[in-house]
Every structure is written in C-alpha cells, then in structure tokens.
Amino acid sequence: MIHSSSSQKIKRTSVREEAYMILRDWIVQGDLTPGQQLRDKELAEQLGVSRTPIREALLRLEDEGFVETKPSRSTIVAPIQFEGVLNLYSIVWTLEKLAMEQAFAFIEEKHLMEMEGINHEVKKAINEGNQIVAVQKDDEFHSIYINLSRNDEIKRILSGLKQKLIRMELFYFKQVSDVHLTVDEHDQIIQALRDGNLTLVLNMIEKNWKESYYRIQAHSERVKSGEDKYEQ
The missing domain is CATH 1.10.10.10 (Winged helix-like DNA-binding domain superfamily/Winged helix DNA-binding domain)
Structure with missing residues (x-):
C-alpha cells in the first residue's frame, strides 16, 4: 500500500x-x-x-x-526544489501584511492571548522535535489575524500558497538548527500589536517570513556545497 x-x-x-x-x-x-x-x-x-x-x-x-x-x-x-521559493515567500508576507492592515482595528487582548498560547505550543513542538505540530501551530498563529481581516480572497490565496511552503518547511525542519527563532519573532509581533504599533507589526511579519526563508536557504546552500564538494 x-x-x-x-x-x-x-x-x-x-x-x-x-x-x-x-x-x-x-x-x-x-x-x-x-x-x-x-x-x-x-x-x-x-x-x-x-x-x-x-x-x-x-x-x-x-x-x-x-x-x-x-x-x-x-x-x-513532485520533487522539493528550493529554487524560486522566494517568490512564494514574498507573496505570502505581502498578503499577510495586507491582511494585518485590514485586521488591525479588530484585534483585541483576547486575540493576543490566543496568539501567545499558540506560540507556546509552537515552542513546545519545536523542543520535542514534532515538526508537523510545530508547522501546523505556526500556521494557526498567523491565521488569527488573517481570519480577522474578513477578507475571504486573501484567505483563499494564502491557503493554497502556504501548502507549498508547509511542505518545504516540514522537509527541512529537522535540518534547520535555528528554527526556534520563529518563536521569538512571533513574540515580537504580539508585543508590537499590544503596543498598537502597526508599522512595526507589519515589519515584523515580513521579517518572520524572510527569516524563515533565509534559514532554509542557508541549509539548502550548505547541502548543495557539500554535494558539489563530494562530486569533485
């Protein structure tokens, strides 16, 4: 089977x-x-x-x-190919920032507490090496404000794009040594929301996705370098 x-x-x-x-x-x-x-x-x-x-x-x-x-x-x-994945990440963080702009006025303390709880679960899953739960909880974290945007088109587009990114992040999860840094980046998003600083929130959302990309890119380049050296 x-x-x-x-x-x-x-x-x-x-x-x-x-x-x-x-x-x-x-x-x-x-x-x-x-x-x-x-x-x-x-x-x-x-x-x-x-x-x-x-x-x-x-x-x-x-x-x-x-x-x-x-x-x-x-x-x-289909094989997992790192080339071109930056295009996906850039679309995701751009749409998430738009979702946050539309959700910002609706975010309350109860939502921030929910995000904190989910982020705690992300950290726990990472520490336990449970990549599927970690990635799923990470997605839930971002979904809080995406759902609050009340923009069904953004949700629909992001849902499709993120499946490709989730596949890649699960594939690289065990090889990326500093994946735990995403928890700190989430904390910074929550703090900026609590401070009411929309500009900083948007910057932190973009940083979170960029850093995720860079972490995977660094590992991908190390693997490629190792393969090239081996082939020589």
Whole structure:
C-alpha cells in the first residue's frame, strides 16, 4: 500500500474535493515522498472510491505543482526544489501584511492571548522535535489575524500558497538548527500589536517570513556545497 493509514476512507458527499485534500495532505506531510510513483488504481482502492475522483485530484495537484506527469505517462510526487521559493515567500508576507492592515482595528487582548498560547505550543513542538505540530501551530498563529481581516480572497490565496511552503518547511525542519527563532519573532509581533504599533507589526511579519526563508536557504546552500564538494 502507498500510505500506512489504510483505514482512511472517504465518507463525505464531496468525494472529488476530499480525495484532493487527502492526497495533498499526504504529499505536504511527506507520507507520499518526492519522486514516489502514484497509481490511481491503488489510491482509489485505498480511499474506497472510483478512479475518476483520484484522476481529477491528481490533475489538480499537477496544476498546483505537487505532482508531475512524466513523458512515459507515469505520475510521481513532485520533487522539493528550493529554487524560486522566494517568490512564494514574498507573496505570502505581502498578503499577510495586507491582511494585518485590514485586521488591525479588530484585534483585541483576547486575540493576543490566543496568539501567545499558540506560540507556546509552537515552542513546545519545536523542543520535542514534532515538526508537523510545530508547522501546523505556526500556521494557526498567523491565521488569527488573517481570519480577522474578513477578507475571504486573501484567505483563499494564502491557503493554497502556504501548502507549498508547509511542505518545504516540514522537509527541512529537522535540518534547520535555528528554527526556534520563529518563536521569538512571533513574540515580537504580539508585543508590537499590544503596543498598537502597526508599522512595526507589519515589519515584523515580513521579517518572520524572510527569516524563515533565509534559514532554509542557508541549509539548502550548505547541502548543495557539500554535494558539489563530494562530486569533485
């Protein structure tokens, strides 16, 4: 079988959408690994559906860059490539800053306390080496003010973009030694919000995403340098 959780079956009415969501989650979380071949018959049997929604899900995932179809017509999980990822990060921090501008007037102390609680969970997950929980909680932290923006278009666009970034961050999580610094950056966002300093808040949101990118970039370059040296 392709995935260990073979008991998972699709039950809801929207078979097409749920098949897509399950396969995307498996790819993002690394249960389906980069380069792994995907066979629609096996996936359909595992999820208890026909091959049609699986094929539709794979086409959608290919459009989004999560899977690739080779000339031989075999479909594989797309490799994780660092090149070009800065474009994704820059769009995310730009949209998050816009969301914060629209949410700023609605943020209350209860929201700040919720962000503090989530950030504590981020720190705990990082300390325990639980990369999936750490990344999920990080996403929840940012979702507080994104949801308060009341801008459904921003939420929709960010949701799709962040799945690609989450996949990359999960892939690099154990190799990035200073990932814990994101907790401090979150604290700085909260403090700036508590001080009512919107300019600083926006700067800190951009810094948080930029630093996440730089941390992964540094590791990626070390790996590449090591490979180049080995090849020589």
